[in-house]
Amino acid sequence: MAEILMSEAERTFILHGIQDNVRSDGRGCEDYRPIELETEVVSNANGSARVRLANSDVLVGVKGELGKPSLDTPEHGRLEFFVDCSANATPDFEGRGGEDLALEISSMLARAYDCPSCLDTQALGIIKREQCWVLYVDILILECGGNLFDAVAIAVKAALGNTKLPVITVRKDENDETELEISDDPYDCERIKILNAPCIVTLSKVGNQHIVDASLQEESCCLSRLMVAVTENGTITASKTSGSGSLNPESIIDMLESGKRAGTLLNKTLHAKLLEEEVKVGTKKKTMGFLT
Amino acid sequence: MPVDNRRLWTPEETIPPEFITKYRPTTELVNQNGKRRDGREANQHRPTYLKAGAISQAKGSAYIEMADTKVIAAVYGPREVMKREDFTMSGQVKCVFKFATFSCKTRQKHIEDDREKELSMTILEALKPAIRLDKFPKARLEIFITVLQDGGSALAAAITCGSVAVADAGMEMYDVVIGCSLRQIGERSLIDPTTDEESHRSLSQSDEKSNETSQAMMTVALMPSINQVSSIIQKGELSIDGAKQALKQCLDTARKLHPVIKQCLNKAVEAKLKR
DSSP: OOOOOOOHHHHHHHHHHHHHHTTTTTTOTTOOEEEEEEEOOOOSEEEEEEEEEETEEEEEEEEEEOOOOOOTOTTOEEOOOOEEETTTGGGGGTTTTTHHHHHHHHHHHHHHSSSTTSGGGGGEEEEETTTEEEEEEEEEEEEESSSSHHHHHHHHHHHHHOOEEEEEEEEEEEEOOOOEOOOTTTTOOEOOOOTTOOOOEEEETTEEEEEEESSHHHHHTTTTEEEEEEEEETOOEEEEEEEEBBBBBHHHHHHHHHHHHHHHHHHHHHHHHHHHHHHHHOOSSOOSSSOO | OOOOOOSOOSSSOOOOGGGGGOOOOOOOOOOOOOTTTOOOOOTOOOOOOEEEEOOOSSEEEEEEEEEEEEEEEEEEEEEEEGGGGGGGOEEHHHHHHHHEEHHHSSOSSOOOOOOHHHHHHHHHHHHHGGGGGGGSSSSSEEEEEEEEEEOOHHHHHHHHHHHHHHHTTOBBBBBOOOOEEEETTTTEEESOOOOHHTTTTSSSSSSSSHHHOOOOEEEEEEETTTTEEEEEEEEEEHHHHHHHHHHHHHHHHHHHHHHHHHHHHHHHHHHHHHH
16 A cells, blocks of 8 residues: 655654544544545446545446356356556556555455345346356546545445446247347446445554544554445445454454444445435436427 | 466366256255264364474475365575565565365366465465564565365465464564454354355355355454454454354364464474484
């Protein structure tokens, strides 16, 4: 991750602030920074979203393609996550520099979405063993301002919620061969249910306390963090530690609790915002002219 | 995908026959008496054999066998870092985790895939907090871990094996690291799952009931003497209380394995002194 240089005095300042539940930008330990969200930003993708979490900027595009189901789940569609850490974000990502971080993010997302209750992949299946929807979720990191995982997860959830897949009907022709018919009306489309999809909450251990949504400065004071993928009803679909330090078992339990609190709240806020966005964009075909 | 041209060519697409056969194990994972298919209790770890110093040329090495899971690890270095831009004042650790091509039910590729890369990173994160990096500045320690046979809980075995190998290499450490896995299927939590238990979801896909119950897998790395958790990795849905419970069970089992590691390291040191 992008490293920044800080003096010992700055570190102490941040550390003491967190101990008193006042962080350097005035937030409490479990508060998020302001989040900006836009959906349907890329017209060529089936679904897209852009999230700006203070200085972290993430753009996500979802493209649906038809492919073969994987062998162990012949009736299900699948999701493929790709993360591109652009060198625009920080020069450290140039060349192969961002590869490890990209892999860490994409595998965390793949694990978070790999559970039947949070995303119904069976609805993405078309013909058993033959055809299914493969959703390519491409994540582009434009700016790195701390807490990338959370920003990425919000953007992915919003982009999936925004995804419109054309309706496909399977028919048999006279030679008994299966045929796929794709609806050519752009408004005749299927949506993906994302109500139970998870958001990732990163809890960073700074001193004896833990905080959510660490800024770049706070991240450099923290030795170990716990990332939990939380759904709206408070269950955890994936979790993982990261960083060079270790954690006390008791503090992990505390972190799980605050992860649940922050995660459910984040999910609720996101759903409300997505609904608002949906109304603004509209799902109905606008009638124009006399002949339609 | 990069293609490896130097090795023997196989057909471009092959399917392991297990995916075509209709065979499904008929016995339940846990029978009425609460015993698992291999006769264990739900919270019982498989019998574990651990040996330090399995590879004579390496600085340190270890071999672990948990029934059908067999993992070998070797440690080389610390060696000088040659590239100037990689220079750091604290020591560096590199970890390469590999499934042998024949180790799993489906054949593994020679080239490291994303799953192996992620597991390498997880193992590195689990081992690094235990190693005193300040003792070998400007140098890099290399850990190579190969799974010879995957009979379930390979990650947990690899973490334990890797830490014993590092200790065997005589590196200064704060503590050894012990890995332990747990598989949650509905209300049942099974410690140290076998491959059957790990892949239970894909076996019973057809019955609809299994979709409703929670299915999760958690692996925890513990440093027992200083009571610190160096890594957790979990997938699958768990409630908060379920996650806490799973964490506690993993930690308890890991603590039980501590004497095995102590004894193994003692033996290795004795053998070295005799030489």
